[in-house]
Amino acid sequence: METLYLSLANKLEDLMQKGVFQAGDRLPSVRNLSHQHNVSVTTAVKAVRVLENRGLIDVRERSGHFVSPRNSRFQSTFEQEREKPVSQPNLVTPMELTQDMAVLNLGQVFPAGSAIPCDDYLPIRALQKSMKWATRNVRKTLDYGYPAKPEFQKAIAQRMASLGVICGPDDVIATNGTQEALVIALRAVTQPGDIVAIAVPAYPGILQALQVAGLKVLEIPTHPSEGISIEGLKFAIQQWPVSACIVIGNHSNPMGITMSDAHKKALVELLANAHIPLIEDDVYGDLQHEGDRPAPIKAFDKTDNVIYCNSFSKTLSPGLRSGWILPGRFARVISTEKYFNNLASSSMTQVVVAHLLREGGYEHHMRFVRHRYRSNTEQLRNLVRSHFPSDTEITRPDGGFIIWVKVPGSDSFELFKQCERENIYIAPGRLFASANNYDDCFRLSASRPIDGRMEDAIKTIGRLQVGMLSHDSSEVS
Amino acid sequence: METLYLSLANKLEDLMQKGVFQAGDRLPSVRNLSHQHNVSVTTAVKAVRVLENRGLIDVRERSGHFVSPRNSRFQSTFEQEREKPVSQPNLVTPMELTQDMAVLNLGQVFPAGSAIPCDDYLPIRALQKSMKWATRNVRKTLDYGYPAKPEFQKAIAQRMASLGVICGPDDVIATNGTQEALVIALRAVTQPGDIVAIAVPAYPGILQALQVAGLKVLEIPTHPSEGISIEGLKFAIQQWPVSACIVIGNHSNPMGITMSDAHKKALVELLANAHIPLIEDDVYGDLQHEGDRPAPIKAFDKTDNVIYCNSFSKTLSPGLRSGWILPGRFARVISTEKYFNNLASSSMTQVVVAHLLREGGYEHHMRFVRHRYRSNTEQLRNLVRSHFPSDTEITRPDGGFIIWVKVPGSDSFELFKQCERENIYIAPGRLFASANNYDDCFRLSASRPIDGRMEDAIKTIGRLQVGMLSHDSSEVS
Numbered sequence: 001m002e003t004l005y006l007s008l009a010n011k012l013e014d015l016m017q018k019g020v021f022q023a024g025d026r027l028p029s030v031r032n033l034s035h036q037h038n039v040s041v042t043t044a045v046k047a048v049r050v051l052e053n054r055g056l057i058d059v060r061e062r063s064g065h066f067v068s069p070r071n072s073r074f075q076s077t078f079e080q081e082r083e084k085p086v087s088q089p090n091l092v093t094p095m096e097l098t099q100d101m102a103v104l105n106l107g108q109v110f111p112a113g114s115a116i117p118c119d120d121y122l123p124i125r126a127l128q129k130s131m132k133w134a135t136r137n138v139r140k141t142l143d144y145g146y147p148a149k150p151e152f153q154k155a156i157a158q159r160m161a162s163l164g165v166i167c168g169p170d171d172v173i174a175t176n177g178t179q180e181a182l183v184i185a186l187r188a189v190t191q192p193g194d195i196v197a198i199a200v201p202a203y204p205g206i207l208q209a210l211q212v213a214g215l216k217v218l219e220i221p222t223h224p225s226e227g228i229s230i231e232g233l234k235f236a237i238q239q240w241p242v243s244a245c246i247v248i249g250n251h252s253n254p255m256g257i258t259m260s261d262a263h264k265k266a267l268v269e270l271l272a273n274a275h276i277p278l279i280e281d282d283v284y285g286d287l288q289h290e291g292d293r294p295a296p297i298k299a300f301d302k303t304d305n306v307i308y309c310n311s312f313s314k315t316l317s318p319g320l321r322s323g324w325i326l327p328g329r330f331a332r333v334i335s336t337e338k339y340f341n342n343l344a345s346s347s348m349t350q351v352v353v354a355h356l357l358r359e360g361g362y363e364h365h366m367r368f369v370r371h372r373y374r375s376n377t378e379q380l381r382n383l384v385r386s387h388f389p390s391d392t393e394i395t396r397p398d399g400g401f402i403i404w405v406k407v408p409g410s411d412s413f414e415l416f417k418q419c420e421r422e423n424i425y426i427a428p429g430r431l432f433a434s435a436n437n438y439d440d441c442f443r444l445s446a447s448r449p450i451d452g453r454m455e456d457a458i459k460t461i462g463r464l465q466v467g468m469l470s471h472d473s474s475e476v477s
Numbered sequence: 478m479e480t481l482y483l484s485l486a487n488k489l490e491d492l493m494q495k496g497v498f499q500a501g502d503r504l505p506s507v508r509n510l511s512h513q514h515n516v517s518v519t520t521a522v523k524a525v526r527v528l529e530n531r532g533l534i535d536v537r538e539r540s541g542h543f544v545s546p547r548n549s550r551f552q553s554t555f556e557q558e559r560e561k562p563v564s565q566p567n568l569v570t571p572m573e574l575t576q577d578m579a580v581l582n583l584g585q586v587f588p589a590g591s592a593i594p595c596d597d598y599l600p601i602r603a604l605q606k607s608m609k610w611a612t613r614n615v616r617k618t619l620d621y622g623y624p625a626k627p628e629f630q631k632a633i634a635q636r637m638a639s640l641g642v643i644c645g646p647d648d649v650i651a652t653n654g655t656q657e658a659l660v661i662a663l664r665a666v667t668q669p670g671d672i673v674a675i676a677v678p679a680y681p682g683i684l685q686a687l688q689v690a691g692l693k694v695l696e697i698p699t700h701p702s703e704g705i706s707i708e709g710l711k712f713a714i715q716q717w718p719v720s721a722c723i724v725i726g727n728h729s730n731p732m733g734i735t736m737s738d739a740h741k742k743a744l745v746e747l748l749a750n751a752h753i754p755l756i757e758d759d760v761y762g763d764l765q766h767e768g769d770r771p772a773p774i775k776a777f778d779k780t781d782n783v784i785y786c787n788s789f790s791k792t793l794s795p796g797l798r799s800g801w802i803l804p805g806r807f808a809r810v811i812s813t814e815k816y817f818n819n820l821a822s823s824s825m826t827q828v829v830v831a832h833l834l835r836e837g838g839y840e841h842h843m844r845f846v847r848h849r850y851r852s853n854t855e856q857l858r859n860l861v862r863s864h865f866p867s868d869t870e871i872t873r874p875d876g877g878f879i880i881w882v883k884v885p886g887s888d889s890f891e892l893f894k895q896c897e898r899e900n901i902y903i904a905p906g907r908l909f910a911s912a913n914n915y916d917d918c919f920r921l922s923a924s925r926p927i928d929g930r931m932e933d934a935i936k937t938i939g940r941l942q943v944g945m946l947s948h949d950s951s952e953v954s
Contacts, residue, residue, distance in 0.1 A: 116620070116621070119616055119619055119620075122619055124615055124616070127615055128612050128613075128615050131608065131611065131612040131615065131825075132609075132612055134608065135605050135608040135609055135612060136605075138601055138604055138605050138608065139596055139601070141794070141796050141797075142596055142599055142794045142795070142796045143593070143596075143795060143796050144593070144795050144796060145796060175819070176653050176819040176822065176823070177819050177820055177821075179817075179818070179819050179820045180818060180819035180820075183817070183818050183819065187689070192669050192691065205817075205820075208816070208817040209817065211817060212664070212814060212817040212818060214669065317618070317619045318619070318620060318621050319618050319619045319620050319621060319622060319821075319823065319824030319825060320618075320823060320824070320825060321819065321820075321821065321822065321823045321824075337689060339685070340656075340660070340682075340685040340686065340688060340689040341656070341657060341660050341689060341818075342652070342653040342654050342656050342657035342660065342798065343654055343656045343682075343798075344654075344796075344798065345653065345798065346653070346796070346797060346798045346823045346825070346826050347796030347797070347798075348608075348796060348797060348823070348825060348826055348829070349823050349825055349826065352825070
């Protein structure tokens with residue numbers, strides 16, 4: 001699926017990751033790149049521009065391209081992570097905090113850390129058109145849509161086919177968003193007390209799903225460009241009886257990592273051979289910043305072992321609560337779990353979404369927002385660079401709108417509390433794992449325009465952060 | 478709340494229940510009734526008409542009013558039930574059957590037994606008006622409605638106040654229908670393996686909720702006019718550690734019973750004193766056939782021990798999935814459970830319903846459908862009388878559209894299977910308890926017009942039933 005220039009850009013980035021090119025090194029000229037990699041000069045120019053856009057290289061006037069000293073993608077963290085052992089399985093402890101923050105989001109607080117798309121990036125007119133259609137055809141919205149409305153099933157099956165996942169309309173079960181899909185999938189394939197493997201730092205909703213289902217979490221380290229560590233997972237399933245594994249394959253929350261096709265294949269095979277169901281969360285999959293839409297992990301699933309979960313909460317509207325599951329070989333237990341939980345998902349929502357997918361120019365809209373999120377993310381990274389300590393590390397997501405910020409020596413929960421007093425919300429690191437392993441990290445979101453308000457918010461967060469650190473160091477000295 | 482004539486009618490019915498007037502007895506004349514009960518002749522005439530409408534008395538030309546030989550309301554069952562012990566607590570076993578039937582409903586099968594309101598009785602125009610409003614105000618539908626959209630909370634708090642339940646808007650948590658409300662409430666106040674008391678025969682969704690939550694069920698007998706047996710429940714909570722109790726107080730599914738205010742109070746007090754949360758399902762509460770809307774059990778709750786669950790699935794549309802919980806003293810755990818399960822309920826649905834409650838003439842619509850369901854139910858009872866064996870017993874619901882039919886010596890699961898071959902769905906008794914205690918009973922629904930198709934369906938079910946019984950007796954002889 002990769003174009004030639006992206007392929008070259010990725011190859012070069014890989015060389016940087018491996019330390020073949022290090023911070024400050026000069027890259028070969030485009031002419032040399034073209035020669036070495038057997039591509040046209042145009043392709044080499046495009047590849048270099050991609051690296052530039054990714055913030056991995058800097059241009060020095062009349063000198064060429066140099067590997068940026070900030071080309072982190074969490075390299076240092078990665079080195080630490082690699083040495084980290086896989087955690088012992090442990091029950092997810094109640095995280096009252098998370099819920100407090102959910103309520104907070106709805107208030108008058110500036111949501112600098114919340115992963116909710118801003119209205120400006122939702123297809124308002126297309127939604128209105130589809131709502132009008134649903135109003136005229138109101139009778140279609142009245143009955144139970146279980147396991148899903150046929151028109152929704154068809155629209156989803158067509159969409160999945162375009163992503164390389166072949167399924168029949170009957171395979172589609174409608175859910176109340178991705179979160180419900182994850183909870184239902186987990187409950188269907190596990191018993192309370194079972195162990196579930198996840199990559200950390202993890203989307204907090206995954207930890208919440210494990211908590212409500214009474215499951216134990218086994219935290220697997222994340223490779224900063226490849227995603228969940230296959231070695232870590234292999235080790236884990238040898239040591240413990242793992243009942244399921246949840247993975248975000250594309251533009252993960254919070255680290256913004258997309259697994260390579262090879263990595264996806266390896267993961268699918270490892271779990272299929274171990275007969276452990278793989279629950280895929282693909283909610284950011286449609287939000288790549290460049291190139292083609294990455295394949296779902298499910299596209300590599302030959303044994304129906306992958307349970308695919310997704311929704312339109314990041315693309316059409318969070319308030320719709322329109323999600324779905326492809327249950328693979330677990331169709332019977334998953335559809336029962338759904339039915340017994342709440343019978344069916346809103347038919348009105350399903351009818352609106354099915355019409356929008358059919359008529360509403362979903363792809364056209366996605367091209368617009370991908371562009372916006374990419375540019376917002378870059379702007380947000382620059383803002384953080386300008387207002388945070390110089391050793392701050394910032395992820396460069398390859399899709400979506402989330403960045404993960406690490407300030408060595410800091411306490412993000414304390415920062416969260418100080419920000420709250422200023423009516424600003426950031427998502428502190430401790431939400432992203434069951435142990436407080438990420439207390440020097442926090443999440444920010446570029447899901448809204450990087451306007452004056454956002455600039456002020458980042459300035460304020462940076463000021464508070466710097467203040468805390470200098471206070472700490474003065475106490476130490 | 479009762480009018481004079483209803484009060485008299487109820488008094489007379491009570492006398493029949495107690496055997497003061499027995500089948501075939503002549504009632505006092507209206508003049509005598511007026512004199513004895515100190516009411517006007519007009520009131521006495523009205524009361525007699527109520528009893529006539531309830532099918533409890535027959536008019537014989539020029540002779541007066543006689544107690545009907547069919548004035549059952551399950552008296553015989555009741556006598557048996559009274560002698561039945563409370564069951565041992567036992568885990569709800571997987572009921573694959575239920576789900577099969579859910580799927581069945583959506584197919585080309587005639588839904589003679591399904592408790593789903595027919596489109597004819599839903600307020601289509603009001604829904605369209607509110608959907609149009611939501612379309613114009615689409616931005617209100619985009620964000621998460623957690624714990625509920627403020628406009629929905631306000632509309633529900635106002636509606637609850639009109640039913641004698643005082644709550645603040647903030648107390649309202651939106652759910653995806655009543656089923657989700659029940660499941661969330663159960664999961665919030667119990668641990669897997671806990672014991673939950675319910676009245677049987679029970680709404681199958683309650684058994685499903687217990688099953689998904691991994692709970693044990695303790696089945697309490699139902700008094701045929703009072704609802705859950707207080708003595709049975711008292712005995713049960715002395716014997717076993719009961720963690721919660723689920724009750725339908727008004728127009729229960731399947732027996733159509735409304736608990737008296739005194740019974741509701743006694744139940745609330747019993748459970749409050751035992752510190753056992755009472756989960757109330759009031760989904761049929763708005764569908765009384767005559768008189769005032771009966772009070773929710775929650776109206777008698779002085780200690781915030783009642784968790785109130787309801788939805789508009791029987792009144793506005795099942796496909797909306799618009800329900801709510803008033804969590805009482807369990808607000809924290811219930812709202813967390815909701816959030817972790819699926820974050821929020823559809824904002825679009827909430828906005829539409831809030832507008833409809835505000836502007837859509839909900840009460841006006843309810844007056845129309847109550848009248849229809851009452852008349853349909855009576856017609857359906859007459860049809861069953863005409864086509865079933867003479868010893869068949871039929872409940873007379875005081876609200877809603879469900880009747881419960883008992884054919885002594887029959888096998889309703891076999892009848893269900895034979896009906897299925899004729900593309901007719903009835904709900905067999907075994908769905909309504911964890912043990913197969915109701916295999917001689919089944920549920921029918923008057924939620925659609927009693928037209929030629931319904932008549933044909935009842936004729937067919939009756940023919941199959943009579944055929945099975947005569948086959949059985951010929952085998953015995």
